[in-house]
Each structure stands twice: as C-alpha cells, then as structure tokens.
Amino acid sequence: MEMLTKLEELILLSVWRLKENAYGTTIYNYIADVTGKKLSLGGIYFPLDRLAKKGYLTAYIGEATPERKGLSKRYYHLTDRGIQALGEIKRVNEIMWADFPEIALSI
Amino acid sequence: MEMLTKLEELILLSVWRLKENAYGTTIYNYIADVTGKKLSLGGIYFPLDRLAKKGYLTAYIGEATPERKGLSKRYYHLTDRGIQALGEIKRVNEIMWADFPEIALSI
C-alpha cells in the first residue's frame, strides 16, 4: 500500500473516531481542534474523495433530519482496507516513536 | 507551528534516532526499512534542506574518514525547535490514536 499523506492519515483517523457522525464539517472541526493547526475546510473534501476512490472509505448521503439546512451531508465510513491501512500506520508509528521522550512544554 | 508533511515528520524522527550518523543515505535507508514503502533517494534531500531552512535541523559537513568516497556527507542534527516539533506531533498522535485497536495482520 502506498504511503498516505498526513492529511489523509488524520482524516482516516477522524472518521474512525467520529463513528456515525463523520462528514466534511465534523471531520474538519475534529482535526482543527486536536492539531490546533489552521487548515482549509474546503480543502478537506478533495482528500476525502480521494480516499473514497482509493477504497479506504465509503460515502453515503445522509437522510433528512428535522433541522437540516444546506446541501445533504455526505457521511463517510471506514472500509476494511481503511482499517488495515490505519493498522499499518500504527505499527510504523510504534517503531518510529519508540523511546521518544515526553517533552516539557515550553512556557 | 505549521503542520509538517509526513515525509518531514519521518525525516525528523530518523535524525533523532540515527543520532550522530544521520545523513541523506542513512535517513533514506532507515525510512525505507521501517515503512517498507518505496520512496526516492534523491527526493529525501529537498525536504531535508527545507527542514534546515525552517530551523528544525542543522547541517554540518562530515570530516574525512579513512575509507570515504563520493561527495562529503552532510550530517544533520535536531535543533531545540526540531525536538519541540516532534514533541507536539507526539502529543497529537497520542490523542488521535488513543484506543485504536491492534489489528490482526492479514495473511
């Protein structure tokens, strides 16, 4: 499997964590909150589609809920391949980060 | 601090792990070994310079050793900023990956 970009990795992980509530805006917010980095909301959709095309995610259009506004949400869900890709990344991370110390926060 | 690319992250981590022996080729080999992904050796140098320009790494030209061939090695070393950046990434990873299960390897 080819190497995923950092954003793709973060998106996959967000979809996993958000479970049944993973769509563009919630994924964007989750990543922005956890990383504290500014990214562009629009820019989340391109890698999201790419991940779906590559078979890591499936997309389905959300049903109407009473208070809905805007375009229909596109919800995402991890495929087995997506879960497996995350598992591989996790294994690489465990090797790469082994023994890396906790760093004191600079005040 | 802006978000580092996946390659930049892997390079920084490799420099940390390789200690006094971190230069283009060893960094490339380490990343290739751990990730098992094919990347291009030449393609390691551009992000390496970029990380140095951004202040995460310092470079110094290696001294001649008895059996040297080729261009002088450029060794890299993490700056405090580089170590701090890795610490930040580690903290984000710990949040993002919390509770993610071990996946059985597909045979």
Place this chain on the structure above:
DNA sequence: CTCCCTTTTTCTAATTATTAGAAATTATTT
C-alpha cells in the same frame, strides 16, 4: 411567498511537495 441566513459541499487558481531518475562530485581501487 420571497428574501435572507446558515450549513454544507463544490470548484478554481495559486502554491507547495513529492517522485523518478539522470547528472555531478570525489575518493578509492585496479
């Protein structure tokens, strides 16, 4: 009913990053 507001996705142009691979550099060996 019409207009505005909000939430959401889509699109586009500009910029930045990666890849592949060939070229250059230098020391050693033949």
Place this chain on the structure above:
DNA sequence: AAATAATTTCTAATAATTAGAAAAAGGGAG
C-alpha cells in the same frame, strides 16, 4: 588513467494542499 562506489544535486513531471469564492438547499422572518 580508468572504473567504481558513495554521495549529493538537479530537473521536469506529477500530485497535494491552501485559500477563498461560489453554489445548493432548507428554515425562518417578514
């Protein structure tokens, strides 16, 4: 001197991200 090996450097092609504007659709206010 030529060949070889270990390195870095360079270049062109491709891919990815960013910034931000535009479009879609439903709800609510008047």
